[in-house]
Amino acid sequence: MRDHFELRDADAMGRIGSLSVPRAGVTVETPALLPVVNPNIQTIEPARLSEEFGADILITNSYIIRKTEELNERALTEGLHEMLGFDGAIMTDSGSFQLAEYGEIDVTTEEILAFQRDIGSDIATPVDIPTPPDVSREQAEEELGVTAEALADAEAFDAGDSEMLLNAPVQGSTYPDLRERAGRQAAETDLDVFPVGAVVPLMNAYRYDDMVEAVLAAKRGLGPAAPVHLFGAGHPMMFALAAACGCDLFDSAAYALMARDGRYLTVRGTEQFEDLDYFPCSCAVCTEHTPDDLRGMDHRAREDLLAEHNLHVSFAEIRRVKQAIRSGNLLELVEVRARGHPAMLDGYRALLDGASDLEREDPVSKGAFFYTSHESARRPEVLRHRERLARLDVPDRVLLTEDGEPNDHDYDAVWRVVPPFGPFPKSLSDTYPLTAEVPERVDTAAQRAAAEGVAELAEAHPEASLTLSHDGWPAHVLEAVPESVTVETLPKAREREE
Amino acid sequence: MRDHFELRDADAMGRIGSLSVPRAGVTVETPALLPVVNPNIQTIEPARLSEEFGADILITNSYIIRKTEELNERALTEGLHEMLGFDGAIMTDSGSFQLAEYGEIDVTTEEILAFQRDIGSDIATPVDIPTPPDVSREQAEEELGVTAEALADAEAFDAGDSEMLLNAPVQGSTYPDLRERAGRQAAETDLDVFPVGAVVPLMNAYRYDDMVEAVLAAKRGLGPAAPVHLFGAGHPMMFALAAACGCDLFDSAAYALMARDGRYLTVRGTEQFEDLDYFPCSCAVCTEHTPDDLRGMDHRAREDLLAEHNLHVSFAEIRRVKQAIRSGNLLELVEVRARGHPAMLDGYRALLDGASDLEREDPVSKGAFFYTSHESARRPEVLRHRERLARLDVPDRVLLTEDGEPNDHDYDAVWRVVPPFGPFPKSLSDTYPLTAEVPERVDTAAQRAAAEGVAELAEAHPEASLTLSHDGWPAHVLEAVPESVTVETLPKAREREE
């Protein structure tokens, strides 16, 4: 455990944590959103970010400040907090983005870290290489070598008695094994915060599945103790998904950039403000104004209101994610968000493909499991129940039934079968997740998962004689049930057929 | 077409309409939410409902006003609008709820309509019988007879020159054929607004599927021209689903009743305020306060803020539903809301079971189709495309492929196959819904729907020789493809297998 980061609650791979930022004298509760403040153009002043939106950390770019004469001077004399008018924690970026964009920059990690220290940054960043997706493996490995050197330079850097924290970016392009290795190497340093880098091109291309794979791989290397920043990720649509992968920090330039382009953020995606007849939001901007009101305003006033709305939506989603972690229903929130766009569904499906990672972190007991889609059948709780089946004591002759206990029988025990979990003894019926709320209109994904539960039980207990009494499962579901199990159809299902 | 109700836009069975309320001199845009104002206890004053929340119609109870001496007098002398301090349209209820609750009331339809007229109601209600769910068919039919008499009394009622509109409630318990008949009979009267009644017990029991069935049945009888009020339905979680079934008016007592009980509404359900550590919402209440702030307040201040939040969320959801109808993505919104609770998924599945009703009303062309769940494979657009396949000209030898056109072939035509739609010729590829956004990680529901499209094509064109080249569909999907179609697996799918 890194001693400046404490975990307080967890759900799926998401968690609520406390990040101590000693130089700022501030503890940031995570998941947290860092608004990006452009040192040249402040759409919403930093003081308002804190007072009106509750931001207790922001991020700005030390490279731009260093390059801009007037800012450079002011930052060095006044200090960053005074210059921006912000009391909370300030993270600074290093120019790596400019490096990726323009091919070279005129500063070393040591120089830029010294500058960040001197202007009063609370969390500073070395000059890593944000390798884009889909490059050759050779390029990704080579650039990872350079990033590793930047991390070594950062470790060697003398922050004096500033207590400044240091970022250790994790790169590796779209190679999961490189991301994992990079994560492991970063976690072995004594650096403090771990940005997963260069995911912006994936998000811009709606490649949420590839983003999830990159994050899960980085997390496997980093381990659960590291505070993880999904660098450049600011769209509220993906906060829940990314938090469920274990991301703790997000930063949003989107709120301002999108407002400048007349774009309006929602948890389901991005709208062109011009296309809206109604504001689909409960924030003060959207309650007090109509789209027509904004159309009648000058450009600057409209941009400010759109930026305010974009921030309200983003911070509300962060609170929603935190509440979901507290309530133990983060995956239920991800289920909802996954329906915002087909690419988000791909992202959720990719998260479920990483179910073994998920299962390792996911708490054993929570409030209630809601089955709300075919994807729910692949949640870690379903897999965990199936594994538990192998360890249960099983009497000789057991009826596994989707109905109640028959009035008259000579089984040694009657166990209920509930899709998607499969069979379980009465003694477990009040335990999580078997208290699940499931739809009445069952689907084949749930039935298939239940059938696989029956198979697991049969295979782990070949000595038991099992009878399955199902409520009309189709043939391709029953295929999963081994031959050793006697299968019968419940009378109510036979009646429905007739 | 009823001349006081005009339809302006439509999506699924949802629509944007204008309800003229001549006595109030107000036109109400639908879908609209009517806050319920208790004439004795006003949680939020009606003037604030209009100014701060944009309510242009509300509902109150004329039976309670008539029974309460002081209110009775004031309403008769000042008039209802003056008494409540509300300029918009006012609908009044009749005491039917009290009848259902206490078995009898001391007023006839004629008397209560006269009272409603005399106090200045804009839309009045006769004394119908809100038959609860699951009663015997005999009871449901008998009570429907009494409701029919109330409608006849209302038709015969002389509103003078008041221009007061009249409600024609549609009952029938959980018998779809009775709901349909009741709807048809109500539509044949010259009454004005059509509440679907007695659905509150269904909603309270989370029986959203039964609610959808009741509404779809009533709508089949009422036809598209009637303005439909889902009476007693005030939870924002189900506005999108109910609007997609064709409901135009909702009323919310929930915002106030729930606040009194310390309950906090969201579009995903209801939270106990006491259980919240964070406010998962962007409204002014939730941005400016934390749950701990509210815990420190006196009971009345807290109740007011919860009621405000509840209203903000409810009105925002109404705007979201309207925007979705305008944008042609109401079913995409229903997809999202269906993941709020397993019972909501049942409701959505029930709506899709009514796909033929849906298909009749759903516009032929919209913005973009998002495939976001297995349920998307059952949307009306998928069925409509399948029906269109039967009417297309088909060359002699056609390759239907999930891949691009092969470099070298001697088919007469190559058509793409896209799950969930199935095959289509190039000429249609830029038309709705074939411009759909679909996930990369295809599911078997989409594949199965596509296979059924292939089957439809083959059956309608037995003379054509069809070859299907699929990307690794499983056996239970391929079962849907008739023997007459040559089936081959794409090389890329075979490679994945290896």
Ligand SMILES: [Mg+2]
């Ligand atoms: Mg992809």
Ligand SMILES: [Mg+2]
């Ligand atoms: Mg039911």
Ligand SMILES: [Zn+2]
């Ligand atoms: Zn807003």
Ligand SMILES: [Zn+2]
């Ligand atoms: Zn709120």
